[in-house]
Amino acid sequence: MVRGKLVFITGGVRSGKSSFAEKYLMNEQAKRNVYVASGVAVDVEMKKRIERHQQDRESYQVEWVTIEQPRHFENILPHIQDGDGILWDCVTTWLANELYEGEMETIEERLYDAIDQLVEKAKVVIIVSNEVLDEPLSQHESVVLYQKWIGRIHQRLVAKADYAFEMEYGLSHQWK
Template sequence: MVRGKLVFITGGVRSGKSSFAEQYLMNEQATRNVYIASGVAVDGEMTKRIQKHQIDRESYPVDWVTTEQPRHFEQVIPTIQSGDGILWDCVTTWLANELYEGEMEKVEKQLYQAIDQLLEKAKVVVIVSNEVLDEPLSTYESVILYQKWIGRIHVNLVAKADEAYEMEYGLKHQWK
């Protein structure tokens, strides 16, 4: 099978990333649309955001298979079928879930290996992430560590990607 297409989408909070990613994937006409969700409903705001995403997907004319995967991204690989379209939302949430478990070098390596394995099976993999590096570096050590990891992961994902987009105000800008 031909390697699937990798698409990276970033942007600020509520910039239209997820809607754009969902529409993009549906236009690819994959055999199945698989939504990999990294969010965990830890408070009322996150619960509402998750529910909004679920309602949005229900309104589309295609069915979505949803997999909740807040950590250990590589565990989704056995659930993916040949020709699937995958939307992973989102890297920044996943990283926050993984960051305090330690062994980040190992986790990052597993992430890239998992994406490569998904691209061997899937028609397209759309990865959504929040742009959190537009702000000045934090003075808090844990936030600086997070910014370091997310920056490096973004650079590596864009390098692997066939297409890369940034969303602002509901408008897309294609960088790659």
Template sequence: MVRGKLTFISGGVRSGKSSYAEKLLVHEAQKNAARLVYIASGVATDSEMQARIEHHKSDRSTHNWTTLEQPVELEKVLPSIQPGDYVLWDCLTTWLANELYTGWESGKPCIGQSGCMQRKETQLYTTIDALLSQAAHLVIVSNEVLDELPSEYAETEIYSKWIGRIHQALVSKADTAIEMDYGIPIIWKNDRQEVTQ
């Protein structure tokens, strides 16, 4: 099977990136009579996050999305992906925060263990490649957090370092890279086909 298309979409919080990504994949999946898969990395840790998750579910309710809840260890979705699927992963930034703090309940979060995030990063890229070997189109949504001023908190700076590094690697792999700004898609890279708006 030909490698699937990879689209990377970033933007500020509530910039319209998730809605744009959903519409993009719905349009393509309908055109090809294919299955829509939503990989959700969010965890309802408070009432605001629960409300956001419910809002996203409501947005997807008019189309037949297969939802896979996977806050960590993205590779665990691979057995559920079928050839020709149209897959949306929302979102990378939530996944990264979840992964950085895996093990915190035992007092050994990944963020404090030498080599832990490097292993998770390597596994992430292997998983993305495996997804692209099955999916017709994979869209990855991520938040743009690097426009903020440097933080006084060391852990925030570690997070920023990792998100910047992973963003660069995924944009390098991507066929299309889009930044959402006030609901407007700004296309920075488009190596394959036109982007439907």
């Protein structure tokens, strides 16, 4: 099988990232549309956001296979079939879930290995992430740690990606 495409999409909160990613995937006409969700409904706001994303996907009138994977991203690998289209939403939520669980270097390497395996199997892998580095560095140690990791992960994912987009005001800008 031919290597699939890797697409990275970033932007601010409610910038249109998920909608853009979903439409991008629809145009790929993959065997199955697989949505990998990292969000956990820990409060009312997050529950509403998850429900809104589910409703948005239902509006496409195509079947979505949803995999809830808030941590250990590599655990999705056995569920992916040749020719699938994968949309992972999102890296920033996943990182927040993983950050305090232990060896981030090991977790990060497992992520990259999983992405490499997915691209070899899937038709397209679309990764969505929030752009959180436009703000000044925080004075809080835990936030600085998070900014360090997300910045590094974003750079490495974009380096691996075939295409990289940034969303702002519902408009996409292709950087790569």
